[in-house]
Amino acid sequence: MTKLDLNAILEEICSWKTLLKRRDEEIDTLQQQLNNMLKQNKLLKDTHASHLHEISQLNNAVSSLHILISRLQNCEVERKTLLSEKQNLKNCLDEKEKAQQRKIEELKKELEQIKSAHREDMKHEFQQAEFKAQSTLESFMNKIREKENQILVLQDEITKLKSEKNQEIFKIQMEYEEKVNKLKSRLSKHRGVNSFQDGLKKDDIFRQKFIKIEKESKEEILKLNNEIKDLKSQIEALKHSCVCINSLNGGAEFENKMQSIFTKNPNQHSKRLKIDDSHRTESSFDINKINANNSNLVKPIKKKLFNLDSNYFGK
Secondary structure (H helix, E strand, O other), rough: OHHHHHHHHHHHHHHHHHHHHHHHHHOOOOOOHHHHHHHHHHHHHHHHHHHHHHHHHHHHHHHHHHHHHHHHHHHHHHHHHHHHHHHHHHHHHHHHHHHHHHHHHHHHHHHHHHHHHHHEEEEHHHHHHHHHHHHHHHHHHHHHHHHHHHHHHHHHHHEEEHHHHHHHHHHHHHHHHHHHHHHHHHHHHHHHHHHHHHHHHHHHHHHHEEEEEEEHHHHHHHHHHHHHHHHHHHHHHHHHHHHHHHHHOHHHHHHHHOOOOOOOOOOOOHHHOOOOHHHHHHHHHHHHHHHHHHHHHHHHHHHHHHHHHHHHHOO
């Protein structure tokens, strides 16, 4: 019985050893599996962390996308608002352009009316100015003809007065020489040398006075010539005014009218002497004035000759 128990115990021990060996193998296997599981767990944790990071990034991207989408929505709303405002502004601009076009047409019509009225006014004013210039030209031409007539009459009178003056001077010189010769002959007969020298001194005084009077007459003639020059300068000024009027009217036809005024009648210079009574009295007054001046120059010479003659013969 004891032998059987020992064998059984040994068998059990062997079985237990095999069982323990199996258990150790299972434990090693489980340990390896546990290590593998730990490694997998670590890998999973790392993967989970990376997934969490990716998820956070995705969340950030999604939030930014939400913000962008909201902005896009706002931009779309603003775009629609701007489009509606653009359409409204375009419609308003079209209406304003149409109103402005109508106003421009009205202003063009008014401007055309103003231009036509202005042209009519300018035409009327030009006709008035032309009529006034024509009347002014005619008055200037009448004045020129009057001045030319006065110059012709004055030149004739001056020529006559010069000839008369020369004749009077020559006559006075002859009378003077004759009286001096008579005085010399009488003085040589009745008086001595001293009285004759006194007479010669008086003759020298008379000669000096005569020269002075002759000089005054020449100055008076020069004055008359200057007056004639002034009249000629006035005529030139009037002609220049006529030329200015011609340039203002600005036409060859007007210039031909001016020339026809001068050259219409070849006997015009002879007809110019036939002036009216007022001009005749004015020119005759100037001529009488010149005659009076020249007679006033000649009369003192005659008077002094007679006084000298009476004084000498009285002595």
